[in-house]
Amino acid sequence: MRVIVIGASHAGIGFVDAMRRNGFDGELVLIDSLVGQPLERPPLSKAFLCADGEDDGRFALRKADWFADNRIELIDGCRVAAIHPDARQIETASGEHMSYDRLVLAIGATPRxxxxxxxxxxxxxxxxxxxxxxxxxxxxxxxxxxxxxxxxxxxxxxxxxxxxxxxxxxxxxxxxxxxxxxxxxxxxxxxxxxxxxxxxxxxxxxxxxxxxxxxxxxxxxxxxxxxxxxxxxxxGIGVTPETALAEKAGIETGNGILVDSDMQTSMAGIYAIGDGALQRDSAYGIRIESVHNAQDSAERAAATINGHAPPAVQAPWFWSEQFGLRLQSAGIVPAAADDLVCLRRPGKRADGFSIWSFRGGELCAVEAVGDPAGYMLGKACLEKGLSPTHDSVTDAAFDMKAFVAAK
Ligand SMILES: Cc1cc2nc3c(=O)[nH]c(=O)nc-3n(C[C@H](O)[C@H](O)[C@H](O)COP(=O)(O)OP(=O)(O)OC[C@H]3O[C@@H](n4cnc5c(N)ncnc54)[C@H](O)[C@@H]3O)c2cc1C
Missing domain, CATH: 3.50.50.60 (FAD/NAD(P)-binding domain)
Structure with a gap:
C-alpha cells in the first residue's frame, strides 16, 4: 500500500512516524512545497529569532537520516496542485501524477x-x-x-x-x-x-x-x-486553514477540511490532520491550532488506517514562552461567555500560579504560568471530567493531587 502525505510539518511528520510505530510496512511518501529539512514551528517566534542562523538544523523536526532510516521518501520543494480522487492520484505543480492508496492532507494554514x-x-x-x-x-x-x-x-x-x-x-x-x-x-x-x-x-x-x-x-x-x-x-493576526486543494477535489470543507473523529474526510481514502482539519463532532466546535493537536490527529489517522484502536482522548494543550516565563494551558477558554468564572490558584513556587476557568459550573480550562504541577493537575481534572469546587481551587492548602487520585 502507498500512502502519500501532503505537508511535512508537525502533523505530516507526526503521521508518518506513527505509521511506522504502528508497524505499517508499505510505502510512505511525504511531500512539501518548502525547500529543505522540515523545521519545528514553535521556536520560529522564540529561540530561532535570536539564533545566529549558522545552525538552524538544531530546530529540525527529525534528523536528516531519520527519513531514510524509516523508509520515508521526503520530496521537498514540490507543491501539490490538484487531487484526482476518482483516479486516486495527486498532481504536482509541475504536472507530475502520483498514485496513492491513501492520501493524508497535512497542509496546515496560511497567515491572514x-x-x-x-x-x-x-x-x-x-x-x-x-x-x-x-x-x-x-x-x-x-x-x-x-x-x-x-x-x-x-x-x-x-x-x-x-x-x-x-x-x-x-x-x-x-x-x-x-x-x-x-x-x-x-x-x-x-x-x-x-x-x-x-x-x-x-x-x-x-x-x-x-x-x-x-x-x-x-x-x-x-x-x-x-x-x-x-x-x-x-x-500576526491569525490564520486561515488551507482548504482550496480539498475543495477543488470535491471534499467537504468549512472553516477547515471537515473530518470525522477518525480524521476521515468526506472522500473515501482521504484523511486530513493538523491545523487545517476541523472535526465535525468536536466537543469544542473550533479548529485547534497547536503542536499537540497536530500530533494527536496524526496518531488518530494512523490508527484508523492501520485498523488499530484510537489513542485515548486528551484535553487539548498548548504552551507559550515570553521573557523566560512558560505558560502551559489545557482545555479551551471560550472566547466569549457570560457565565465564565476564572479563579486563581497559587502555585508551588512563589511566582507561579494557575487560572482555573469554569463555564456553567464545569471546569473548561486551566492556564498555568511557572507552575507545571498546577498545569498537570488541571489537565488531569479535565481529562477525568472533574470539577473541583471554587473554594478548593483558591485554597492553596487543598490537596488537588489527592482529589484527582481519588476519582
Ligand atoms: C511562529 C509559530 C509559533 C508557534 N508556537 C507554538 C507553541 O508555542 N505551542 C504550540 O502548541 N503551537 C505553536 N504553534 C502552532 C503549531 O506550530 C502549529 O499548530 C503546527 O505547525 C501545525 O502543524 P501542521 O502540520 O498542521 O501545519 P503547518 O505547520 O502549517 O504545515 C503545513 C505544511 O504543509 C505544506 N503545504 C501546504 N500546502 C501544500 C501543497 N499544496 N503542496 C505541498 N505542501 C503543502 C506547507 O508548506 C507546510 O510545510 C506555533 C506556530 C507558529 C507559526
Whole structure:
C-alpha cells in the first residue's frame, strides 16, 4: 500500500512516524512545497529569532537520516496542485501524477494578510522557517518594530525583539491581549509582563492605514489618527486553514477540511490532520491550532488506517514562552461567555500560579504560568471530567493531587 502525505510539518511528520510505530510496512511518501529539512514551528517566534542562523538544523523536526532510516521518501520543494480522487492520484505543480492508496492532507494554514501592506518590503508574517529567517535578518538592522496582533505569536515575537533591545509597539484590535485564546487574568498577566519589559501595547486600536516610503514600510496610522513609525512591521493576526486543494477535489470543507473523529474526510481514502482539519463532532466546535493537536490527529489517522484502536482522548494543550516565563494551558477558554468564572490558584513556587476557568459550573480550562504541577493537575481534572469546587481551587492548602487520585 502507498500512502502519500501532503505537508511535512508537525502533523505530516507526526503521521508518518506513527505509521511506522504502528508497524505499517508499505510505502510512505511525504511531500512539501518548502525547500529543505522540515523545521519545528514553535521556536520560529522564540529561540530561532535570536539564533545566529549558522545552525538552524538544531530546530529540525527529525534528523536528516531519520527519513531514510524509516523508509520515508521526503520530496521537498514540490507543491501539490490538484487531487484526482476518482483516479486516486495527486498532481504536482509541475504536472507530475502520483498514485496513492491513501492520501493524508497535512497542509496546515496560511497567515491572514493585510491588503494595505501587500507588496511592501519590511513587512513580515510568520508561519514557516523562511518567514522567520527573513524577519530575523531584518531585525538585525532594525531598532524599532510594530507588531499588529496581540495573540500568542505576536506577543512572542514582541518579547523576543524587546529582549534584543528593539523598541516594540504591539497593536491589538480587541480590548485586551490574547482575547480569543486566554482568560482575562492571563491577558492582564501578559500585559503587565510586557509593560514591565518596555513593550508598548495599544489595545482597542483600529488600523486605518499602512504606509510605505519608496516601497518599504514606513508607518501605521491608527483609526484615532495616531501615526506610529518603525523600521519594520510584523503582522500576526491569525490564520486561515488551507482548504482550496480539498475543495477543488470535491471534499467537504468549512472553516477547515471537515473530518470525522477518525480524521476521515468526506472522500473515501482521504484523511486530513493538523491545523487545517476541523472535526465535525468536536466537543469544542473550533479548529485547534497547536503542536499537540497536530500530533494527536496524526496518531488518530494512523490508527484508523492501520485498523488499530484510537489513542485515548486528551484535553487539548498548548504552551507559550515570553521573557523566560512558560505558560502551559489545557482545555479551551471560550472566547466569549457570560457565565465564565476564572479563579486563581497559587502555585508551588512563589511566582507561579494557575487560572482555573469554569463555564456553567464545569471546569473548561486551566492556564498555568511557572507552575507545571498546577498545569498537570488541571489537565488531569479535565481529562477525568472533574470539577473541583471554587473554594478548593483558591485554597492553596487543598490537596488537588489527592482529589484527582481519588476519582
Ligand atoms: C511562529 C509559530 C509559533 C508557534 N508556537 C507554538 C507553541 O508555542 N505551542 C504550540 O502548541 N503551537 C505553536 N504553534 C502552532 C503549531 O506550530 C502549529 O499548530 C503546527 O505547525 C501545525 O502543524 P501542521 O502540520 O498542521 O501545519 P503547518 O505547520 O502549517 O504545515 C503545513 C505544511 O504543509 C505544506 N503545504 C501546504 N500546502 C501544500 C501543497 N499544496 N503542496 C505541498 N505542501 C503543502 C506547507 O508548506 C507546510 O510545510 C506555533 C506556530 C507558529 C507559526
Amino acid at each position: 494578510r493585510l491588503p494595505a501592506a501587500a507588496h511592501m518590503s519590511g513587512v513580515f508574517e510568520l508561519r514557516h522557517p523562511d518567514d522567520a529567517a527573513g524577519l530575523r535578518a531584518a531585525a538585525a538592522d532594525a531598532s524599532s518594530a510594530i507588531v499588529i496582533g496581540g495573540g500568542y505569536i505576536g506577543l512572542e515575537v514582541a518579547a523576543t525583539l524587546v529582549k534584543s533591545g528593539k523598541d516594540v509597539t504591539v497593536i491589538e484590535a480587541a480590548p485586551r491581549l490574547l482575547a480569543r485564546v486566554a482568560s482575562p487574568a492571563i491577558s492582564s498577566f501578559f500585559a503587565g509582563l510586557h509593560a514591565d519589559a518596555g513593550t508598548k501595547v495599544i489595545t482597542d486600536a483600529g488600523v486605518e492605514d499602512i504606509a510605505a516610503d519608496h516601497g518599504g514600510f514606513s508607518h501605521v496610522t491608527l483609526s484615532d489618527g495616531r501615526q506610529l513609525l518603525a523600521d519594520m512591521l510584523v503582522v
